[in-house]
Amino acid sequence: MLLSYLKIAWKVLLRRKFFTAISLFGISFTLMIMLVVYAMFDYVAGPHRPELKADRLLFVSRMQLVYREGGTSNSNLGYDFLERHLRTLKTPEKVSLSLGNFSTVTAYVGDQTLKLDRKFTDGEFWQVLDFDYVAGRPYNAREVRDAAHVAVLNETTARRYFGNVAAAVGRPVELDAVRYQVVGVVRDVSISRINTYAEAWLPITLSTDNLRDPSYLGRYQAIVLARQAADVPLVQQEYQRVIDHLPLPDPKQYKQIRSYAHTLLGTLTARFNMEGGPEGGAKVFTRAALVLGLLFLLLPALNLVNINVSRTLERASEIGVRKAFGATGGRLVGQFLVENIFLTLLGGILGLGLAAGALALLNSSHFIPYATYALNERVFGAALVIVLFFGILSGAYPAYKMSKLHPVKALKGDAGS
Amino acid sequence: MLRHLFTLMWNRKRANGLLILEVFMAFVVLFAVGSTGVYLWRNYQAPLGFAYENVWQINLNSGSQPRAEQVATLQRVLAKLRTTPGVEVVSRTEDTTPFSYNGNSGNITTGTGDTQRRTEEADFYSGGPELREVMGVRLVAGRWFDRRDETPTRRPPVVITEATQAELFPDGQSALGKVIHYGFHENQERVVVGISGPYRAGGELSEPRSALFGYISPQDTTTALNTLLVRVQPGTGAALAKRLSDDIRLTSGGRWSSDITTLREQRLSKLKVLLTLPAVLGVVCVFLLVNVALGLFGVLWLNINQRRAELGVRRAMGATGAAISGQVLGEILTLTTFGLVLGLLVAAQFPLLGVFNIKAGVYLTAMLLATLGLYALAAGCAFYPSRLAAGIQPAVALREE
């Protein structure tokens, strides 16, 4: 039965090439746009290097002090606070402390100025995260403790500064007139990996900040690696207990401290929504994204519905014959849905191709520094879900109309209006 | 004829319901893009009020130096920079520099009680006596900050823009010498010493609004310690930047570092950020509209094929080919009008409710543009099908059944 449906579907598509083209255009471009957006989202919040073990990682990057008179004070955390309360957590496998953001340093090569984004990290940073080493090695805990003047550069910076990557290791690089010895070169990290991105990584002990400052608020963050994905809630709960027992810095001024161990997506959404609680507003974000996606789908789907309804009336006599020979309404609905899903699947394949092209274009434009967007199995999965959803959304109403056609009228070609 | 079309389309509203819905949504899309476009374009047309070429911003990082020592170091650094060849003028400022993402805003008030007047949200900038020369701000009346302002017993001076003056004193009297209040230090009295032209540090795409400049005295030891704006001679480049950076480090005994960027770079980087979303929105909307256009065209084409008999009868009854194509065109425009009315009802809520605090004129212009665009889209889609309808041979069409 399915095969014969597909045969008919194929013939219908070929019979009216113009309408097939219109439909395919709509479907494939809709899908392309959705896939590009999803691939970009996945690139920001999915498991990619260096946060390859995203399912085991937690980020403590912000603290919020709530004033008694209303209002809040938000910031990254103090190094000393993290050292005392995060390093001592029992449940995680490893904890890494680093600068919460990045700062700019200047290097001069000949008469050229290189502006580099610099991040201070500890030695564990390289163990918790999975960087891709092109040459050399990361700096270790001892070098960090001794405040050794060492640096890890990204590939592009090494190439621009030294001419080629292999020659960089062991040579000095001068940043803001301070010399560091390059110990390793890693593959470029995109700026959209906001927690780990930099162009030059330096030992945290070289920071000019006073690391012994006991303030809760500061410029630092902790990246926590759980032993396994299932331990993530345990770590979150343990950190929550720490926060709950934390004395207020000035009880006259403040009434509450908020800080959470967020997942990768949570840490991103929490930047915009500090009220989001332990999951950082990730659920709200997901819901909002789904609604927006649905709204975007609506117009192309409606368009396809309109074309489909018109074509259904055009095929009235075929439907009349089928009904006359005993096809039930349900069967006709099935047939039409199969046809429409077949069409949207074709559009889906085209859409994947278009999305791959669009992403390649985006990568080569360097519009977002160091971004290398690509399709992966999650994007394929998303494509399949969207296509099926789209196929059913745009096929259901025309199919219903088709099944309601009166066979006698349909045979006379008087489909009515 | 018009009434005939309305009757016909009204009676077909059930069959055309989805089409009307599609037109409605296309209108919403056009309206959204139109509003964004008109808003940005209007902003872009307004004068910037300053010259960004050959101006550099220097961010100073004093590292772990105690605050008490910083002022003295800053004075040494300023003196050094001012004598460096290639540097024309240097001014201290706060971090609300042109094309930065930092802003300081609030209401400005004047008078008290019943006679108090208050501006809408306005931008607060601050600068030293040299800022006007660095940025090329136009002075309309009064004077810029100078040595007279250093007398500590005076009430702090302030320079306001023409727009602020117009907002605070709508009766046209001069604001010079008047007392105003603004921002965090709401109780502090400030005296207007000058009226300047516009100043939109937010860049070309920011909304033009009232603004004022607060005064940073050369003796100020609490604010504006970390940011400098420097006008350099045309044609200077990386060599001077490196020299300035070295000078700053050496003058501070190796404790300070600096980050030098040109305002030209900052402007491009901000434009990129601000234009990305509208550009993406634009591309997506163009796609949606092309999609709608193709769909509408397809539906109309199929429609004509199904209505051959009816159109044949009309020909037989004496309608000319032009009348038939006019009718098809008229029908789709009528249908568009139905969707449009729905869309306008929704769009009208934006200026009525003052959504996003944007001027009603922007929304009204966008509504007009969207309406014209929609009619053009519909007429474009109907053109070929209407020619097709005009070409129907009545004898053939009537024999088909």
Add this chain to the structure above:
Amino acid sequence: MTDDFNALFMQSTSTTSPVIRLANIEKVYQTRTIETVALSQVNLTINRGEFVSVMGPSGCGKSTLLSLMGLLDEPSSGTIEIDGRPVTSYSDKELAGLRNHKIGFVFQSYHLINDLSVLDNVEMPLLYRPSIGSSERRRRAIEALDKVGLTARTKHFPAQLSGGQRQRVAIARALAGEPEIILADEPTGNLDSVMGEEIMELLLGLNREQGTTLVMVTHDEQQALKTQRLIRFFDGRQVA
């Protein structure tokens, strides 16, 4: 423009003058592979005030003949004259005007517009006369509906009417423009005998009382005998 048409059409109205004259008409349908001769060697004159019926088996060219007389189609060769003037001399626009002012059509399957009410359907031909205002249009449409006895149904839609009623609406539509000639293509073909009889009486009455010229294609010998003249067709040729 309307004045021109009036000058053109409101000519002599003597009862024996020919209204439509077909001379040496030949009509060939050409498809990619075959050539079908629909009409051949047709010479025919319809006089003012006549009621002529045309009979013949299916596919003999009756409907083609009616299309040619109604200026919906052009002959492959031969001349058609309306009021003594060959139609080839008319522009497309003038032809549309001729159809609108001079000719009314009635079809076997009614061809009413389903989405318009009875009244709107009947008004339709008058829409193509810019000189007539909406109240005048309404008045004439109601007058035409009065002639077919359907004034009570003006607000109904075609789907709410019986076949006979629908055909009466179609006749009212043909009458609304006050044409000199009505061309009816099997007007009773879709109706049962009682309803068919009603329609036939209506057409005969129009011919008798208003002097309307009628050409009717029919399959019904009984009906044909009631008309003044009967023309038979066979294989695209006139046989009687």
